[in-house]
Amino acid sequence: MENTLNIALDCAKAQNASKIHRLKMRVGDLSGVVPDALEFAFDVVTRGTIAEGAEFEIERVPVICHCPTCDRDFEPMDWFYECPHCHQLTPHIQSGQEIELTSLEVS
Amino acid sequence: MCTNCGCSVVGEVGIHSHSHENGHSHSHENGHHHHHHDTHQTIAVGQAVLAKNDRLAERNRGYFMAKNLLVLNVLSSPGSGKTAFLERMVQDIGSRIPTGIIVGDLETDNDAVRLSNSGAATVQITTGTVCHLESDMVLKAAQQLNLDRLDVLVIENVGNLVCPAAYDLGEDLRVVLLSVTEGEDKPLKYPTMFKSAQVVIISKIDLAEAVEFDREKALENIRKMAPQATIFEVSSRKGQGMTEWYGYLQQHLKKSPVSTIS
Numbered sequence: 001m002e003n004t005l006n007i008a009l010d011c012a013k014a015q016n017a018s019k020i021h022r023l024k025m026r027v028g029d030l031s032g033v034v035p036d037a038l039e040f041a042f043d044v045v046t047r048g049t050i051a052e053g054a055e056f057e058i059e060r061v062p063v064i065c066h067c068p069t070c071d072r073d074f075e076p077m078d079w080f081y082e083c084p085h086c087h088q089l090t091p092h093i094q095s096g097q098e099i100e101l102t103s104l105e106v107s
Numbered sequence: 108m109c110t111n112c113g114c115s116v117v118g119e120v121g122i123h124s125h126s127h128e129n130g131h132s133h134s135h136e137n138g139h140h141h142h143h144h145d146t147h148q149t150i151a152v153g154q155a156v157l158a159k160n161d162r163l164a165e166r167n168r169g170y171f172m173a174k175n176l177l178v179l180n181v182l183s184s185p186g187s188g189k190t191a192f193l194e195r196m197v198q199d200i201g202s203r204i205p206t207g208i209i210v211g212d213l214e215t216d217n218d219a220v221r222l223s224n225s226g227a228a229t230v231q232i233t234t235g236t237v238c239h240l241e242s243d244m245v246l247k248a249a250q251q252l253n254l255d256r257l258d259v260l261v262i263e264n265v266g267n268l269v270c271p272a273a274y275d276l277g278e279d280l281r282v283v284l285l286s287v288t289e290g291e292d293k294p295l296k297y298p299t300m301f302k303s304a305q306v307v308i309i310s311k312i313d314l315a316e317a318v319e320f321d322r323e324k325a326l327e328n329i330r331k332m333a334p335q336a337t338i339f340e341v342s343s344r345k346g347q348g349m350t351e352w353y354g355y356l357q358q359h360l361k362k363s364p365v366s367t368i369s
Protein backbone atom coordinates (compact mmCIF):
# COMPACT_ATOMS: atom_id res chain seq x y z
CA MET A 1 0.00 0.00 0.00
CA GLU A 2 2.91 2.28 0.69
CA ASN A 3 4.07 1.66 -2.90
CA THR A 4 0.65 2.69 -4.17
CA LEU A 5 0.61 5.82 -2.05
CA ASN A 6 4.10 6.81 -3.20
CA ILE A 7 3.10 6.47 -6.86
CA ALA A 8 -0.03 8.54 -6.16
CA LEU A 9 1.91 11.25 -4.29
CA ASP A 10 4.48 11.46 -7.11
CA CYS A 11 1.73 11.84 -9.72
CA ALA A 12 -0.07 14.48 -7.66
CA LYS A 13 3.18 16.36 -7.18
CA ALA A 14 3.88 16.29 -10.93
CA GLN A 15 0.49 17.97 -11.43
CA ASN A 16 1.16 20.54 -8.69
CA ALA A 17 -1.90 19.22 -6.87
CA SER A 18 -2.42 19.96 -3.19
CA LYS A 19 -5.06 17.35 -2.43
CA ILE A 20 -5.95 13.84 -3.55
CA HIS A 21 -9.72 13.34 -3.42
CA ARG A 22 -10.14 9.93 -4.96
CA LEU A 23 -7.91 7.03 -5.79
CA LYS A 24 -8.88 4.10 -8.02
CA MET A 25 -7.17 0.74 -8.22
CA ARG A 26 -7.57 -2.44 -10.24
CA VAL A 27 -6.93 -5.62 -8.28
CA GLY A 28 -6.90 -9.05 -9.91
CA ASP A 29 -8.64 -11.98 -8.22
CA LEU A 30 -5.38 -13.94 -8.47
CA SER A 31 -3.15 -11.11 -7.22
CA GLY A 32 -3.22 -12.40 -3.66
CA VAL A 33 -4.37 -8.99 -2.50
CA VAL A 34 -7.30 -8.86 -0.13
CA PRO A 35 -9.36 -5.71 -0.88
CA ASP A 36 -10.38 -5.31 2.79
CA ALA A 37 -6.76 -5.39 3.92
CA LEU A 38 -5.91 -2.85 1.24
CA GLU A 39 -8.63 -0.49 2.43
CA PHE A 40 -7.47 -0.77 5.99
CA ALA A 41 -3.87 -0.13 4.98
CA PHE A 42 -4.98 2.82 2.85
CA ASP A 43 -6.48 4.57 5.87
CA VAL A 44 -3.34 3.98 7.89
CA VAL A 45 -0.71 5.02 5.36
CA THR A 46 -2.53 8.11 4.06
CA ARG A 47 -2.73 9.72 7.50
CA GLY A 48 -0.93 13.04 7.49
CA THR A 49 -0.55 13.08 3.69
CA ILE A 50 -2.46 14.98 1.00
CA ALA A 51 -4.40 11.76 0.36
CA GLU A 52 -5.85 11.60 3.89
CA GLY A 53 -9.61 11.12 3.75
CA ALA A 54 -9.62 10.39 0.03
CA GLU A 55 -12.21 8.04 -1.42
CA PHE A 56 -10.74 4.71 -2.28
CA GLU A 57 -12.21 2.54 -5.02
CA ILE A 58 -11.16 -0.95 -5.95
CA GLU A 59 -12.17 -2.49 -9.26
CA ARG A 60 -11.79 -6.27 -9.17
CA VAL A 61 -10.37 -7.94 -12.25
CA PRO A 62 -11.61 -11.49 -12.87
CA VAL A 63 -9.25 -14.28 -13.84
CA ILE A 64 -9.17 -15.04 -17.58
CA CYS A 65 -7.37 -18.17 -18.75
CA HIS A 66 -6.29 -19.37 -22.13
CA CYS A 67 -6.73 -22.92 -23.34
CA PRO A 68 -3.96 -23.73 -25.83
CA THR A 69 -5.82 -26.79 -27.13
CA CYS A 70 -9.02 -24.92 -28.04
CA ASP A 71 -7.16 -21.62 -28.57
CA ARG A 72 -9.91 -19.89 -26.59
CA ASP A 73 -10.03 -17.66 -23.52
CA PHE A 74 -12.36 -18.51 -20.67
CA GLU A 75 -13.31 -17.33 -17.19
CA PRO A 76 -12.72 -20.25 -14.80
CA MET A 77 -15.53 -21.33 -12.44
CA ASP A 78 -13.19 -21.96 -9.50
CA TRP A 79 -9.50 -22.18 -8.61
CA PHE A 80 -9.02 -25.13 -10.92
CA TYR A 81 -8.57 -23.58 -14.32
CA GLU A 82 -10.44 -26.14 -16.38
CA CYS A 83 -11.39 -25.32 -19.95
CA PRO A 84 -15.22 -25.54 -20.27
CA HIS A 85 -14.87 -26.91 -23.81
CA CYS A 86 -12.20 -29.62 -23.58
CA HIS A 87 -11.97 -29.93 -19.77
CA GLN A 88 -8.19 -29.72 -19.71
CA LEU A 89 -6.46 -27.80 -16.93
CA THR A 90 -4.42 -24.84 -18.06
CA PRO A 91 -1.62 -22.87 -16.38
CA HIS A 92 -1.97 -20.00 -18.90
CA ILE A 93 -3.33 -16.93 -17.19
CA GLN A 94 -4.27 -13.90 -19.32
CA SER A 95 -5.45 -11.56 -16.56
CA GLY A 96 -6.33 -11.51 -12.89
CA GLN A 97 -2.87 -10.92 -11.45
CA GLU A 98 -2.82 -7.13 -11.71
CA ILE A 99 -2.35 -4.69 -8.85
CA GLU A 100 -2.59 -1.32 -10.49
CA LEU A 101 -3.17 2.30 -9.61
CA THR A 102 -5.68 3.32 -12.28
CA SER A 103 -6.45 6.99 -11.66
CA LEU A 104 -6.46 9.86 -9.23
CA GLU A 105 -8.78 12.79 -8.71
CA VAL A 106 -6.84 15.79 -7.46
CA SER A 107 -7.13 19.53 -7.03
CA MET B 108 4.27 -1.75 3.94
CA CYS B 109 3.35 -4.76 1.87
CA THR B 110 0.74 -4.44 -0.84
CA ASN B 111 -1.04 -7.51 0.36
CA CYS B 112 -1.21 -7.48 4.12
CA GLY B 113 -0.11 -4.07 5.28
CA CYS B 114 2.93 -5.30 7.21
CA SER B 115 5.10 -2.44 8.33
CA VAL B 116 8.42 -1.30 6.92
CA VAL B 117 9.17 0.81 9.97
CA GLY B 118 12.72 0.03 11.01
CA GLU B 119 15.74 -1.26 9.13
CA VAL B 120 16.08 -4.35 7.06
CA GLY B 121 19.31 -6.00 8.19
CA ILE B 122 21.60 -7.86 5.81
CA HIS B 123 24.66 -9.62 7.12
CA SER B 124 26.94 -12.44 6.28
CA HIS B 125 28.90 -14.13 9.02
CA SER B 126 32.29 -12.81 8.00
CA HIS B 127 31.54 -9.14 7.50
CA GLU B 128 28.78 -6.62 7.87
CA ASN B 129 27.89 -3.94 5.43
CA GLY B 130 26.31 -0.69 6.45
CA HIS B 131 23.85 0.90 4.13
CA SER B 132 22.07 4.18 4.03
CA HIS B 133 18.77 5.30 2.66
CA SER B 134 17.98 8.73 1.39
CA HIS B 135 14.51 10.12 1.13
CA GLU B 136 13.57 13.04 -0.99
CA ASN B 137 11.17 15.45 0.48
CA GLY B 138 9.80 18.89 0.05
CA HIS B 139 7.33 19.79 -2.66
CA HIS B 140 5.68 22.93 -3.82
CA HIS B 141 1.96 23.17 -4.28
CA HIS B 142 -0.11 25.42 -6.46
CA HIS B 143 -3.78 25.50 -5.72
CA HIS B 144 -6.39 24.60 -8.26
CA ASP B 145 -10.06 25.09 -7.61
CA THR B 146 -11.38 22.35 -9.84
CA HIS B 147 -10.91 18.65 -9.41
CA GLN B 148 -8.90 16.99 -12.08
CA THR B 149 -8.64 13.28 -12.90
CA ILE B 150 -5.23 11.88 -13.70
CA ALA B 151 -4.99 8.56 -15.50
CA VAL B 152 -2.10 6.69 -13.88
CA GLY B 153 -2.28 3.07 -15.04
CA GLN B 154 0.82 1.97 -13.19
CA ALA B 155 1.48 -1.44 -11.72
CA VAL B 156 2.03 -0.99 -8.02
CA LEU B 157 4.89 -3.46 -7.95
CA ALA B 158 6.50 -2.06 -11.11
CA LYS B 159 9.59 -0.97 -9.19
CA ASN B 160 10.14 -4.41 -7.68
CA ASP B 161 9.45 -6.08 -11.05
CA ARG B 162 12.07 -3.89 -12.73
CA LEU B 163 14.64 -4.64 -10.05
CA ALA B 164 13.77 -8.35 -10.36
CA GLU B 165 14.57 -8.18 -14.08
CA ARG B 166 17.87 -6.52 -13.23
CA ASN B 167 18.63 -9.33 -10.75
CA ARG B 168 17.71 -11.89 -13.39
CA GLY B 169 20.17 -10.40 -15.88
CA TYR B 170 22.87 -10.18 -13.23
CA PHE B 171 22.38 -13.80 -12.16
CA MET B 172 22.28 -14.89 -15.79
CA ALA B 173 25.64 -13.23 -16.41
CA LYS B 174 27.02 -15.22 -13.49
CA ASN B 175 25.55 -18.47 -14.92
CA LEU B 176 23.68 -19.03 -11.68
CA LEU B 177 20.62 -21.17 -11.21
CA VAL B 178 18.50 -19.18 -8.74
CA LEU B 179 15.76 -20.75 -6.62
CA ASN B 180 13.16 -18.86 -4.61
CA VAL B 181 12.10 -21.29 -1.87
CA LEU B 182 8.74 -20.60 -0.26
CA SER B 183 6.49 -22.22 2.33
CA SER B 184 4.56 -21.68 5.53
CA PRO B 185 6.66 -21.32 8.68
CA GLY B 186 7.76 -24.75 9.85
CA SER B 187 7.39 -26.68 6.59
CA GLY B 188 11.05 -27.65 6.73
CA LYS B 189 12.72 -25.25 4.28
CA THR B 190 15.89 -24.98 6.34
CA ALA B 191 16.16 -28.73 7.01
CA PHE B 192 15.61 -29.41 3.30
CA LEU B 193 18.37 -26.97 2.31
CA GLU B 194 20.72 -28.29 5.01
CA ARG B 195 20.33 -31.80 3.63
CA MET B 196 20.81 -30.57 0.07
CA VAL B 197 24.03 -28.71 0.89
CA GLN B 198 25.41 -31.68 2.85
CA ASP B 199 24.65 -34.08 0.01
CA ILE B 200 25.63 -32.09 -3.07
CA GLY B 201 27.29 -28.88 -1.85
CA SER B 202 30.80 -30.10 -2.64
CA ARG B 203 29.78 -31.03 -6.19
CA ILE B 204 27.39 -28.12 -6.84
CA PRO B 205 28.61 -25.03 -4.97
CA THR B 206 25.56 -23.44 -3.40
CA GLY B 207 25.02 -20.06 -1.76
CA ILE B 208 22.01 -19.30 0.37
CA ILE B 209 20.25 -16.03 1.17
CA VAL B 210 17.99 -16.52 4.17
CA GLY B 211 15.07 -14.24 4.91
CA ASP B 212 13.58 -14.14 8.40
CA LEU B 213 11.70 -11.59 10.43
CA GLU B 214 14.21 -11.91 13.26
CA THR B 215 17.28 -13.94 14.31
CA ASP B 216 20.05 -15.44 12.23
CA ASN B 217 19.42 -18.97 13.56
CA ASP B 218 18.64 -20.41 10.11
CA ALA B 219 21.71 -18.79 8.55
CA VAL B 220 23.88 -20.25 11.32
CA ARG B 221 22.41 -23.73 10.72
CA LEU B 222 22.96 -23.49 6.96
CA SER B 223 26.39 -22.03 7.30
CA ASN B 224 27.33 -24.95 9.60
CA SER B 225 26.26 -27.32 6.84
CA GLY B 226 28.88 -25.75 4.61
CA ALA B 227 27.01 -23.26 2.44
CA ALA B 228 28.01 -19.63 1.90
CA THR B 229 25.18 -17.88 3.70
CA VAL B 230 23.81 -14.35 4.08
CA GLN B 231 20.97 -13.50 6.44
CA ILE B 232 18.38 -10.84 5.73
CA THR B 233 16.35 -9.88 8.78
CA THR B 234 13.29 -8.05 7.56
CA GLY B 235 12.06 -6.85 10.97
CA THR B 236 8.32 -6.64 10.37
CA VAL B 237 8.23 -7.15 6.60
CA CYS B 238 6.61 -10.46 5.70
CA HIS B 239 8.40 -11.10 2.38
CA LEU B 240 11.67 -10.46 0.53
CA GLU B 241 11.97 -7.84 -2.22
CA SER B 242 14.37 -7.65 -5.15
CA ASP B 243 16.57 -4.88 -3.78
CA MET B 244 17.15 -6.78 -0.51
CA VAL B 245 18.14 -9.87 -2.51
CA LEU B 246 20.61 -7.93 -4.66
CA LYS B 247 22.33 -6.38 -1.61
CA ALA B 248 22.57 -9.79 0.02
CA ALA B 249 23.78 -11.53 -3.15
CA GLN B 250 26.60 -9.03 -3.48
CA GLN B 251 28.01 -10.26 -0.19
CA LEU B 252 28.55 -13.70 -1.70
CA ASN B 253 31.26 -14.69 -4.14
CA LEU B 254 28.78 -15.48 -6.91
CA ASP B 255 31.49 -16.44 -9.43
CA ARG B 256 32.26 -19.47 -7.29
CA LEU B 257 28.63 -20.63 -7.10
CA ASP B 258 26.45 -22.71 -9.39
CA VAL B 259 23.25 -22.40 -7.40
CA LEU B 260 21.89 -19.48 -5.41
CA VAL B 261 19.00 -20.32 -3.12
CA ILE B 262 16.77 -17.63 -1.67
CA GLU B 263 15.00 -18.99 1.39
CA ASN B 264 12.09 -16.60 1.61
CA VAL B 265 10.28 -15.52 4.79
CA GLY B 266 7.89 -18.28 5.92
CA ASN B 267 4.59 -17.10 4.45
CA LEU B 268 2.41 -18.44 1.64
CA VAL B 269 0.61 -15.18 0.90
CA CYS B 270 2.60 -12.02 0.27
CA PRO B 271 5.89 -13.43 -1.13
CA ALA B 272 3.86 -14.76 -4.11
CA ALA B 273 3.52 -11.22 -5.46
CA TYR B 274 7.24 -10.42 -5.36
CA ASP B 275 9.41 -11.60 -8.22
CA LEU B 276 13.02 -11.71 -7.00
CA GLY B 277 14.66 -12.52 -10.33
CA GLU B 278 14.68 -16.29 -9.68
CA ASP B 279 14.68 -19.01 -12.32
CA LEU B 280 12.52 -21.40 -10.36
CA ARG B 281 9.95 -20.96 -7.66
CA VAL B 282 10.00 -23.90 -5.29
CA VAL B 283 7.05 -24.23 -2.90
CA LEU B 284 7.28 -26.62 0.04
CA LEU B 285 4.33 -28.24 1.72
CA SER B 286 4.84 -30.61 4.64
CA VAL B 287 2.63 -33.63 5.25
CA THR B 288 1.72 -32.19 8.66
CA GLU B 289 -0.02 -29.24 7.02
CA GLY B 290 -2.77 -31.30 5.40
CA GLU B 291 -3.75 -32.23 1.86
CA ASP B 292 -5.83 -29.14 1.20
CA LYS B 293 -3.06 -26.55 1.65
CA PRO B 294 -2.75 -26.00 -2.13
CA LEU B 295 -6.48 -25.17 -2.25
CA LYS B 296 -6.06 -22.50 0.41
CA TYR B 297 -3.21 -20.64 -1.28
CA PRO B 298 -4.00 -20.57 -5.01
CA THR B 299 -1.83 -17.55 -5.86
CA MET B 300 1.28 -19.14 -4.40
CA PHE B 301 0.77 -22.63 -5.86
CA LYS B 302 -0.13 -21.28 -9.31
CA SER B 303 3.19 -19.43 -9.40
CA ALA B 304 5.30 -22.52 -8.55
CA GLN B 305 7.51 -24.40 -11.00
CA VAL B 306 8.29 -26.98 -8.35
CA VAL B 307 6.19 -28.24 -5.43
CA ILE B 308 7.96 -30.30 -2.79
CA ILE B 309 6.02 -32.40 -0.31
CA SER B 310 8.30 -32.53 2.73
CA LYS B 311 8.51 -34.65 5.91
CA ILE B 312 7.12 -37.73 4.13
CA ASP B 313 8.67 -39.87 6.88
CA LEU B 314 5.85 -38.52 9.09
CA ALA B 315 3.08 -39.17 6.56
CA GLU B 316 1.76 -42.29 8.21
CA ALA B 317 1.74 -40.82 11.72
CA VAL B 318 -0.35 -37.84 10.62
CA GLU B 319 -2.53 -39.96 8.29
CA PHE B 320 -1.54 -37.91 5.28
CA ASP B 321 -3.72 -38.65 2.25
CA ARG B 322 -1.03 -38.73 -0.42
CA GLU B 323 -3.32 -39.31 -3.40
CA LYS B 324 -5.56 -36.44 -2.41
CA ALA B 325 -2.60 -34.12 -1.92
CA LEU B 326 -1.14 -34.99 -5.33
CA GLU B 327 -4.52 -34.49 -6.96
CA ASN B 328 -4.92 -31.08 -5.32
CA ILE B 329 -1.45 -29.96 -6.38
CA ARG B 330 -1.95 -31.16 -9.96
CA LYS B 331 -5.28 -29.38 -10.22
CA MET B 332 -4.06 -26.15 -8.66
CA ALA B 333 -0.62 -26.12 -10.29
CA PRO B 334 -0.69 -28.25 -13.46
CA GLN B 335 2.62 -26.64 -14.53
CA ALA B 336 4.57 -27.77 -11.44
CA THR B 337 6.95 -30.68 -11.10
CA ILE B 338 6.27 -32.51 -7.84
CA PHE B 339 8.81 -34.14 -5.51
CA GLU B 340 8.14 -36.06 -2.31
CA VAL B 341 11.01 -35.93 0.16
CA SER B 342 12.17 -36.55 3.68
CA SER B 343 15.08 -34.30 4.62
CA ARG B 344 15.69 -36.43 7.72
CA LYS B 345 15.74 -39.86 6.04
CA GLY B 346 16.84 -38.71 2.59
CA GLN B 347 13.94 -40.23 0.64
CA GLY B 348 13.25 -38.52 -2.69
CA MET B 349 16.29 -36.25 -2.49
CA THR B 350 18.11 -38.02 -5.36
CA GLU B 351 15.25 -37.23 -7.76
CA TRP B 352 15.39 -33.58 -6.71
CA TYR B 353 19.16 -33.40 -7.26
CA GLY B 354 18.68 -34.90 -10.74
CA TYR B 355 16.18 -32.16 -11.56
CA LEU B 356 18.56 -29.48 -10.23
CA GLN B 357 21.43 -30.89 -12.25
CA GLN B 358 19.34 -30.64 -15.41
CA HIS B 359 18.61 -26.98 -14.75
CA LEU B 360 22.17 -25.87 -13.95
CA LYS B 361 23.46 -23.04 -16.14
CA LYS B 362 27.12 -23.95 -15.86
CA SER B 363 28.60 -26.67 -18.00
CA PRO B 364 29.80 -29.73 -16.06
CA VAL B 365 33.41 -28.75 -16.86
CA SER B 366 33.19 -25.44 -15.06
CA THR B 367 31.75 -27.10 -11.96
CA ILE B 368 34.91 -29.14 -11.43
CA SER B 369 37.00 -27.27 -8.91
